[in-house]
Amino acid sequence: MMQTLSIRPSKDLRTHYAQISAEAKQNPVAITVNGREDTVILEHSQYMEQQRRIEALESRLAVYAHLAQAADDVRLGRVQPAQEAFADILNELRGGAK
Numbered sequence: 654m655m656q657t658l659s660i661r662p663s664k665d666l667r668t669h670y671a672q673i674s675a676e677a678k679q680n681p682v683a684i685t686v687n688g689r690e691d692t693v694i695l696e697h698s699q700y701m702e703q704q705r706r707i708e709a710l711e712s713r714l715a716v717y718a719h720l721a722q723a724a725d726d727v728r729l730g731r732v733q734p735a736q737e738a739f740a741d742i743l744n745e746l747r748g749g750a751k
Contacts, residue, residue, distance in 0.1 A: 656680045663691065 684692040
């Protein structure tokens with residue numbers, strides 16, 4: 654879902670802010686300084702949605718990292734029967750030493 658990016662010179666911020674703000678509600682607006690893109694203006698709800706997506710992706714990445722570690726443990730034989738694992742966990746929860 655690629656959005657169209659409007660490009661406006663920085664001087665337009667002072668003289669046409671209301672117009673730029675209205676444009677940003679539809680699509681991001683790139684502000685240029687000396688002909689080079691410098692800043693992008695997004696509608697606040699678009700920014701917040703982008704942040705939510707980033708957080709969701711970071712959460713998924715953390716799960717994938719744990720799954721990769723688990724796959725490595727299995728591949729390298731660092732496993733134990735479930736009964737032993739549960740007993741170890743219960744022992745730790747009860748404050749026992751390993």
